Amino acid sequence: MSALTTTTPRRADRTSTGRRLGELAAPLVFFVLLALAWQWTAYHNRSLIPPIQAMVTDLSSRPDYYLAQLWETLQSALIGLVIGVSIAFALAVGIVHVRALRTAVMPVALLINVTPIVAISPALIVAFGFTRTPHIIVVAIVVFFPMLINATVGLSSVDPQAMDVFRTLSATKGDVLLRLRLPSSLPFVFAGLRLSASTAMLGAIISEFTGTSKGMGASIMLATSYLNLAQMWSMIFLSALTSLALLGLVAVAERMVIRW
Amino acid sequence: MSALTTTTPRRADRTSTGRRLGELAAPLVFFVLLALAWQWTAYHNRSLIPPIQAMVTDLSSRPDYYLAQLWETLQSALIGLVIGVSIAFALAVGIVHVRALRTAVMPVALLINVTPIVAISPALIVAFGFTRTPHIIVVAIVVFFPMLINATVGLSSVDPQAMDVFRTLSATKGDVLLRLRLPSSLPFVFAGLRLSASTAMLGAIISEFTGTSKGMGASIMLATSYLNLAQMWSMIFLSALTSLALLGLVAVAERMVIRW
Amino acid sequence: MTTSPADRHGIAVAVRGVEKHFTTRGSSLHALSGIDLDVPEGRFVTLFGPSGCGKSTLLRILAGLEASDAGEVELYGQPPAAASARKEIAWIPQTPALLPWRTVRENARLSADVNRTADRLGGSQRVPLDPDELLAALGLEAFADARPDQLSGGMRQRASIARGFAQGAPLMLMDEPFSALDELSREAAQLTLVELWERYRKTVVFVTHSAAEAVLLSDQVVVMTPRPGRIHAVVDIDLPRPRSSRLEETDEFAALVTHVKHTLRSGWQAAE
Amino acid sequence: MTTSPADRHGIAVAVRGVEKHFTTRGSSLHALSGIDLDVPEGRFVTLFGPSGCGKSTLLRILAGLEASDAGEVELYGQPPAAASARKEIAWIPQTPALLPWRTVRENARLSADVNRTADRLGGSQRVPLDPDELLAALGLEAFADARPDQLSGGMRQRASIARGFAQGAPLMLMDEPFSALDELSREAAQLTLVELWERYRKTVVFVTHSAAEAVLLSDQVVVMTPRPGRIHAVVDIDLPRPRSSRLEETDEFAALVTHVKHTLRSGWQAAE
Amino acid sequence: SSTGTSSTTSSAVPTAADGSTLISAERCQQNRAAGKITFLTSYVFAASVGILDVVAADQLGYLKALCLDVELQPGSTNAQLVSAGTAQIAGLGSASDVMVARASDAKNLQSIATYGNQGAIEILTMGDSGINSLADFAGKTVGYKVAISAQFSAMFKDNGVDPSTINWVSVGFDPQILPDGQVQALGAFKSNEPNVLRNRGYDVKEWDPEDYGVRSTFNTQVVNTEWGKAHPTAVEDFLRASFKAYDWINASDANLDTALGWAKDRSEAGYDLAMSKLRWQTEVKLVKDSQPAGLALGQQSEDQWKPEADALVTYKLVPSAPSITDSQNNSFIDAIYGSDGTLIWPAP
Numbered sequence A, B: 001m002s003a004l005t006t007t008t009p010r011r012a013d014r015t016s017t018g019r020r021l022g023e024l025a026a027p028l029v030f031f032v033l034l035a036l037a038w039q040w041t042a043y044h045n046r047s048l049i050p051p052i053q054a055m056v057t058d059l060s061s062r063p064d065y066y067l068a069q070l071w072e073t074l075q076s077a078l079i080g081l082v083i084g085v086s087i088a089f090a091l092a093v094g095i096v097h098v099r100a101l102r103t104a105v106m107p108v109a110l111l112i113n114v115t116p117i118v119a120i121s122p123a124l125i126v127a128f129g130f131t132r133t134p135h136i137i138v139v140a141i142v143v144f145f146p147m148l149i150n151a152t153v154g155l156s157s158v159d160p161q162a163m164d165v166f167r168t169l170s171a172t173k174g175d176v177l178l179r180l181r182l183p184s185s186l187p188f189v190f191a192g193l194r195l196s197a198s199t200a201m202l203g204a205i206i207s208e209f210t211g212t213s214k215g216m217g218a219s220i221m222l223a224t225s226y227l228n229l230a231q232m233w234s235m236i237f238l239s240a241l242t243s244l245a246l247l248g249l250v251a252v253a254e255r256m257v258i259r260w
Numbered sequence C, D: 001m002t003t004s005p006a007d008r009h010g011i012a013v014a015v016r017g018v019e020k021h022f023t024t025r026g027s028s029l030h031a032l033s034g035i036d037l038d039v040p041e042g043r044f045v046t047l048f049g050p051s052g053c054g055k056s057t058l059l060r061i062l063a064g065l066e067a068s069d070a071g072e073v074e075l076y077g078q079p080p081a082a083a084s085a086r087k088e089i090a091w092i093p094q095t096p097a098l099l100p101w102r103t104v105r106e107n108a109r110l111s112a113d114v115n116r117t118a119d120r121l122g123g124s125q126r127v128p129l130d131p132d133e134l135l136a137a138l139g140l141e142a143f144a145d146a147r148p149d150q151l152s153g154g155m156r157q158r159a160s161i162a163r164g165f166a167q168g169a170p171l172m173l174m175d176e177p178f179s180a181l182d183e184l185s186r187e188a189a190q191l192t193l194v195e196l197w198e199r200y201r202k203t204v205v206f207v208t209h210s211a212a213e214a215v216l217l218s219d220q221v222v223v224m225t226p227r228p229g230r231i232h233a234v235v236d237i238d239l240p241r242p243r244s245s246r247l248e249e250t251d252e253f254a255a256l257v258t259h260v261k262h263t264l265r266s267g268w269q270a271a272e
Numbered sequence E: 001s002s003t004g005t006s007s008t009t010s011s012a013v014p015t016a017a018d019g020s021t022l023i024s025a026e027r028c029q030q031n032r033a034a035g036k037i038t039f040l041t042s043y044v045f046a047a048s049v050g051i052l053d054v055v056a057a058d059q060l061g062y063l064k065a066l067c068l069d070v071e072l073q074p075g076s077t078n079a080q081l082v083s084a085g086t087a088q089i090a091g092l093g094s095a096s097d098v099m100v101a102r103a104s105d106a107k108n109l110q111s112i113a114t115y116g117n118q119g120a121i122e123i124l125t126m127g128d129s130g131i132n133s134l135a136d137f138a139g140k141t142v143g144y145k146v147a148i149s150a151q152f153s154a155m156f157k158d159n160g161v162d163p164s165t166i167n168w169v170s171v172g173f174d175p176q177i178l179p180d181g182q183v184q185a186l187g188a189f190k191s192n193e194p195n196v197l198r199n200r201g202y203d204v205k206e207w208d209p210e211d212y213g214v215r216s217t218f219n220t221q222v223v224n225t226e227w228g229k230a231h232p233t234a235v236e237d238f239l240r241a242s243f244k245a246y247d248w249i250n251a252s253d254a255n256l257d258t259a260l261g262w263a264k265d266r267s268e269a270g271y272d273l274a275m276s277k278l279r280w281q282t283e284v285k286l287v288k289d290s291q292p293a294g295l296a297l298g299q300q301s302e303d304q305w306k307p308e309a310d311a312l313v314t315y316k317l318v319p320s321a322p323s324i325t326d327s328q329n330n331s332f333i334d335a336i337y338g339s340d341g342t343l344i345w346p347a348p
Ligand SMILES: Nc1ncnc2c1ncn2[C@@H]1O[C@H](COP(=O)(O)OP(=O)(O)OP(=O)(O)O)[C@@H](O)[C@H]1O
Pocket: C022, C023, C024, C029, C031, C049, C050, C051, C052, C053, C054, C055, C056, C057, C058, C209, D182
């Protein structure tokens, strides 16, 4: 039996600790490299991007200013997100029940999705004035499409065999919606919510480029015109981190809701 | 046997012609209603949006101007699309082979995806000058993420049983990539391409808001400052239609490539 | 298949001259042709035939899930829709099709939660059963509060059967409920079904392409042949009840299985 | 299972003391325990047992698709990886797993297209067969240029078998290739496999949970029991070859099926 | 808002910081009837004429004391917003902007005051760029903001240089691209970029269209036409308050610093006080140096706008010759000056 080779244990077991360390190390190393490249560029071209410590200094010297702008933008983003996502979901419910609605709504939704919203936002300010409304509308528009698509797919993606059970029971449309379509759609709805959440802050910021003097978008504009690189890039990073936090919240909510 | 009911023929057969007409009519009716609402608003508030005929007149009076701007923007959009999508695909190939790459690249890609690119584009112009390069880069950045995600999922979504066949044949990584992963990924790659194609024009237009005097973005900016609503909204609609055309092209390509 | 006058039950399912065509991308398929069938109340009848012979289509027409092109279907003297509106049809599909967000008990209770207007209609022949009693009978009492994804495939299929029985419908339609199980779990599930059926004596129309399964479970096996789907023959299974696993090892059983298979083969050859 | 000295073939597959545990979310599962097995060259050996007894796991360890925790595996005196590198193992999975973008013929040719370095290695026991000849033998000549999605389930599974045979590997490993087919297509596929095997006489390790299938196809049935997966007994199937559909109706056949089932049941009871 | 908060009730006439009454009860009623007034600055809260003076008028309580409820917003698409009635009063860059807007889709606005009577924009090059005449610009990359000004086109064309031989590129607000070499020339505000770049130690050369015979204006305040007609006293008193504040700022260096502090507060961050001070002083000088004889600050005339109107036609920025009479509504500005050309303060 000497020729029989001893099979090696599964690689996953042998190196699982090493691999886990590697998984943590890889992004860290990558981030450090990116930071170094950033610093090099910042010192190489002073009017391109600020050095990291300039951002840290600015952020820590006036946290309330940053928090105030963040809160302003976050409000528009969250209200717009809730409104846009709700309308999209309601429309999706209509679409899975009324076929004509689908063919009517979808082309328009697609058209809106490929329209440069940033070019429209001045018109919204003309129409709705210097209130929060136009900013909320921009957010609602940008978050609308991903949720519409995902909710429509989700509400349609019921197990056909479970549907047969409901149909032989003569379940009402309300029964089917509440007890079958809705729970079945949740994974898709959360996927849509992730997409929507990642664009909500972007929409709010872009809309704040005009029509307001508050919020992160206005602050970025102001920083651009005064060439305050530290403020501009602190805001950009702050907005990106806020979006990531929103994404994280959606993921947590998903894990709490979908327990099956 | 008189109590036995004659079952009715399938509804789909009976009304298929009627339904098909309905499917065509619904979006038409909806579009007509939208157009009427547009006209009413245009006449109600002259400096909000232009009446439709003003756009038609402007478009038809100087088609070469519009085509020139369109061509300019389309070039940036297409070049950026090809570059962004190629890099994303190449990275996805790397990611499915080197696990550490995934954990390194994904957080950064996610961060870039939630960064307000429109705020970055001035910095790109500072870095790359008044060439097409910064506009191409903006497009490449905005198309990058959807393709990265979809290509990664696609290249990983191989039938595990087919993979077993390849593994027992000691197929090389190149074999697996070329003959299994790549064809398996195509439906996902095209889904990513659809998402990317729908944002390419948007990215190009946003980037043209600064750094150039050519292209649809510059033209929209100009129209905004001269308050030439007909030009502004003609450009907006033209860009949306171009995006839809790009989407259509991707769909055609998909049907030609994926024949199974 | 004619109802014998000696049968003291009424007719639960009456089918006359049912035809069904499917049209996909222009090409038409004759799925069912000239189907005549009577199922007396309280009988276990199995539709047996090769893949594509129209077993599922026929069962779906009985349930009102599919409309026929011609012919007549009557359940207890009324159209399928009327029986369905009174929740008098229990449908047990091929996959367990449990709702993953409900516990096993909640799944078994599904029929009580939907179409509540039916509960107020008079004249129903439905006698809902206690879900917990059924789960216990199916050996699932310990899993009543578990979610379906914590169950094995065989247990899930048993939960699906519990749901069907809990509805208490006089007519149960089952479309290959055991086809996804491995041979050994399948045998266990078959025996459980036999036992339950012998206790509650519902009218059952069961679909399978396993001759052994058809013989083990049924009072009658309806042998169908494809292209177009027709009823070729009806084989009476005169095996004694209650039936058990020991029955499968008898020569009588083996002979009936062979007979059913041969009947099918001869029908097939005749059709070609 | 010991190799009889009278056997003039060598040993194709030698397994000694194989152990396998799976760890998922902390909890460990003992999937295989103390597996010893010799498969002589040119034999058709079937692993038979209930769901979860480790049949697939053992087969995957033989193919080198899974590593064992302890023990030794040797194919033709070398580790599985070496046989695999020379393309000497043909793997036929549970689903046909055809590449949908390739025609049936191109699928059957797959083994020639990948791992081309193996074709230049000397000393291979591999004798690639003509894909078209195999497709013809399997009744697929008319579909050689069709894409898999144009085929029925049974035809796809036959195409998968054609791919396995075309590779010309001396060792074929099959994991329940017929379990997704309905009973009638399944019987046809079994008979086709018997015929092909009797023509080419490869060494086959076949997995099934159908006792009838195991008896119909095999020279030997390895009965496995679960928790942990063990080899409980090896049943020699001394039925004459060539085997045909008529064999299934013989008493000898039925007796062997019952014997195999009983062996399994006794092993299970012993394990509990 | 440190001052002018003495009155909170709607009926009483408010008093100024010193307790004096600035407006009659009847006029106060009329101004209140105008409701909330949104004023849009021409460019953030920069220390420019037409912006800083309005900020000061607000902070000093003049607006409130004149019974005006004014909200100041940093502008964006001002012409559109005023024409649509979303905002009532706004600053625009120059008379040209007013005429172009009226020729396009912002027909519903009129100019009510023009501050500067020479152009405020020019082109900058680096001192050592080797660009020594307008002809040297051919083939060079020139950065502009938002749109190429008619003044620039006129400067080149009037002096025999085809503007289309120049590579115009739209740029942001950072002048650093000029010394960094991304552009060889840069459209700029006389009061801003030259100061900024010189302050950073660069030697820049200025190309002023005025020096090449191109006449223009800078900073006009516009009003929504209908709204102005409906609430003439509100428009008058808005201008009155602004110009009173204008004088107040220029009364002392300390006042200027105070006003700049107010603008800085509204800008939240990045406000460069030193540069802003220079900017204001430069602009005030431009206004003063170009004040036409016989016209008080802000007053406008047909003659004054004529060269710009002609240029717009020449460079086809408008389809036909604009009517200057219709573009201006001088009834408001003329009403706030006495016959001796002094601002009537307080209001009647
Ligand atoms: N909705 C449909 N549209 C088109 N063709 C259909 C449809 N449903 C079934 N068919 C076709 O009708 C025929 C009968 O199908 P059916 O599902 O009733 O067969 P079956 O006997 O249940 O087969 P299996 O044992 O595979 O379930 C098949 O050829 C099938 O392809």
